[in-house]
Amino acid sequence: MSTEQDAKTVVAVSESDAAAKAAPKGKTELRAEATRARVELAQTLDAIEYKLNVPRQVRVRSRLFTMRLRDFGEKNPLALAGIVLGGVSATVGAVWLGVKAVQRR
Numbered sequence: 866m867s868t869e870q871d872a873k874t875v876v877a878v879s880e881s882d883a884a885a886k887a888a889p890k891g892k893t894e895l896r897a898e899a900t901r902a903r904v905e906l907a908q909t910l911d912a913i914e915y916k917l918n919v920p921r922q923v924r925v926r927s928r929l930f931t932m933r934l935r936d937f938g939e940k941n942p943l944a945l946a947g948i949v950l951g952g953v954s955a956t957v958g959a960v961w962l963g964v965k966a967v968q969r970r
Contacts, residue, residue, distance in 0.1 A: 890898070915921070938945040 934945070
């Protein structure tokens with residue numbers, strides 16, 4: 866599609882929108898439009914609240930992580946055991962190094 870055709874399409878859509886807005890609307894149409902706008906606003910506010918609710922997002926993420934970890938453990942228990950053992954070893958090593966550093970002071 867050429868740029869000229871795109872421009873004509875935009876103008877045609879704008880004109881039809883302007884004609885629709887200029888046409889007088891009855892009470893029923895206005896109420897339906899207001900109801901639709903309220904529903905859209907409520908949905909938008911719900912989505913914003915969901916995204917900005919940090920404690921809820923933490924709960925959702927932790928549940929998702931737990932479910933994935935269980936699924937991984939069911940599919941490959943030896944790999945999970947190795948990961949856990951590696952994590953425990955790293956933690957013990959870090960604590961041991963911390964204790965040694967404190968003892969040297």
